[in-house]
Amino acid sequence: MLEELEIRNLGPISQARIMPHPGMNAITGETGAGKSMLLNAIELISGAQAQSQRVSANSDQARVQAIFGVSGSDDIKELAQNAGAECVDDQLFINRTVPQKGRSRAVLNGQTVPRTVLTSIASKLVTIHGQSEQLKIANISRQRDFLDDFAANDTQRDTYRKAFENYSTLKEKIDQLKSTQSQAIAQIDYLKDAISRIEAIHPHEGEDDELKSQRDYIENATEIAIAQAAALRALDTSENDNDEASVSELLTRAIHELHAVSHIEQMSEIMSRLETLRDEVQDIVYMLSQSSNEDVNPNDLDKINERIHDLSELTKRWGPTLKDVLEWKEKAQFELEDLDASPERIHELEVELTQAMEIVRKAAKELTRTRVVAAEELSANVNKELKSLAMEGSALYVSVSESSELDVHGADDIVFEFVPFPGAPRLSLGKSASGGELSRLMLALELVAFEKKRVRIDQMELSEQRGNVPTLIFDEIDAGVGGATAVELGKRLARLAAGAQIIVVTHLPQVAAWADEQFVVSKTKSASQATTTVTEVNGEARVAEIARMLSGSQSKTSLQHAQELLDECTLKMPELA
Structure with missing residues (x-):
């Protein structure tokens, strides 16, 4: 979970510091105020390519620092420890500097690390559903991983993986014996002669x-x-x-x-x-x-x-030494057994290979079964959500078909296809949806996955979950949405925030009103430059911001409507239709 984000000299932001709430956080502000720079900052600490042109004009370098809480996230702690940057007090510090000239620098818990390390760690901490980042769901491996997580088929995947690795090892051994049979025979003769000479002398250590x-x-x-x-x-x-x-x-x-x-x-x-x-x-x-x-x-x-x-x-x-001689002889005897390249030995291994393949196919069949069941459930539940997100007639199709060949991931080709409107052909994600549609589709996917997880595990108190909840960021999710649909959109984001930290960049007051915390990005102009600030708003300041979003002004009527909207969202626990 993101506990703190500090930005210095990034684009129009000279200095900003936000401390997101564990639940839902709304980022609002006028168009062009610089909200995108907050996303750029998060992308930087996630290992994105640095761009020197985003450094503020009068500064030598930009700096972004993030603090994540990682209690209960043993996998993340292990990744940091392997990078020589052990976590202290269940916190992870990421610092990224981008100079006007030269290479950027990534620091993890005070230790300089390659940018790829940030990428591997951040992928487990933050998921950005923005116009560029969410296109990654078009990747086949990402789709397979999402479906497997939804299916909770860890046991079946592990069983298949072990069976496939055993099969692959046997096949590689047979191929090696066949391709290097002459070399193997020469090595066998050498080992036999060497072992015979040692045994003839029969030395003992010392x-x-x-x-x-x-x-x-x-x-x-x-x-x-x-x-x-x-x-x-x-x-x-x-x-x-x-x-x-x-x-x-x-x-x-x-x-x-x-x-x-x-x-x-x-x-x-x-x-x-x-x-x-x-x-x-x-x-x-x-x-x-x-x-x-x-x-x-x-x-x-x-x-x-x-x-x-x-x-x-x-x-x-x-x-x-004679001790080394005796140890070499022992290893040579084991190697001799493995190098037996006789037709009889190859035949024995081929029989084992056939048996191993039967085990692989059985495990693959069971893995496929879990994926087919999950694909049907995922498609149906996501399509229900899409109806409430102003995407009536849109549909997600998750298909599981037999692959042309087995690999370490199974025997399936998994494809996520999207139909944006009735009668449109099925197309792969990224080719068939606009930025806003894709953001809402990702919200539906995340929400359905979260609800599935809640069914599988006993629901814990929110305070007990916060140590290892993921941070999900949504951008452009409200494109083309308004009215009742906007309310449903905000409600679903708030519902998802029960199991994840949500940061949403939005122009809709109906969405922002559901947030636990709201941050306003604003731009002030002086004679020399324009400066962007980020301010957390509470009480009357938040009412004023919601009023601005409702009508573009802060009249008595708009302020009253803003207060009513906030009160309504505060009183209602977001229940899904």
Whole structure:
């Protein structure tokens, strides 16, 4: 929901700030006052192409900032987070600057982002039903998405998508095997040979390091034996011909001498350390006395070197370590299974493909069923609404026909066609309706979709919905409308505002009177330039604006009529006929 819109130096608007109501907001003002600039501002923060000629004449740049409330809109928060612009306090800040010269700049929550990011996020925040924007409904994919949303067929779409993706994966695998069969056979031979060589040597992780340690010991066996004997003689005098005390005996004597003062804490600690040292020396003496080179066989050196060479060959090819070699072998075995390009394997996959296609067709049939039912209901309900919007004889036809081929979206061709008057041919949207007619048609579509959603879910309090309601903007919706039809138009916009934030640019007092808030765009002229201001009107100021819209003046009679119109719209809860 749009919480705030601030505009600086955009066209005739030097500075304006509006804070739309969560419900219905009317933008009114004299023709040529600059109401279109409000739409331009919203288009800019929605990612539209920047146009430097719209920057105010005496300014270096134009700036538009919007604040959206996004509580409950996890998808929007995720998009912002993925762009490195995480939302804080459930608010989304969008800033767009357009210089007189150079490139425009888009900022999302303080983070500069590409314009395409604004487009993807704004598409979930704002829908503009204006002369240019609403032509997007002529896009086939937009029509399909609208119908699917109306049908609430998420489960059927998800089931079909998974089935189709499985089918596509199998088909791609078969095609790849057939087209690259010779390369696959060569790769299979290589993998089999490599796996065979690794299995023949049968290494284990760290084996090469163990063997190199053994080799070093054997190669230095003589030097090790001499050093061991010398160390033993130095530590244990029983190995010598003299009567000198050994290190262990000397340590024992020192411990004995300190025993008398062991009750003193410092001496007790020293005794404990000497005892530990003596035990360690005795253990070393034992190890040195037990060491022997009798088990060292110089002939083993050749076998060890040969084994080290074999392991080295493996690590050179698939290393750098034996752990890497073993991991490569495991992956190669899986790859070998996938690369089995034998006719038998291809036949097995083709059988799987046939079965997968049956699942796809079944899922597509169920998806088509939901769309056909929804298309009939959507067409009928929209056409009922069109009668109340001064479009008697107009009709919307939503058709679902079998597509020439399956794709990720299903097996259907979905087309929205419009007949503007009885006897006219069915034509695609955008080619058969004027701007005003198309705006009213979009209102009817939005309203019918909203009513459908209300049937599916328990109605929540308006305050509980406001965090994640969409913002819908209508422009030129009142073209060629007046009288009772204008009242119906305003009533339906107000009804739609129960589930969405509505911003409508209108010339009709019967429409503006239904709004929760009204903003007046006015132009003031000075000797040097014309300036446009945007003002929220309440109380007597709003009555005066409605009176101006009714009769072009603010006479006593027009003011009275304006007050009566506002009172009537305030008292009546908009109920659909």
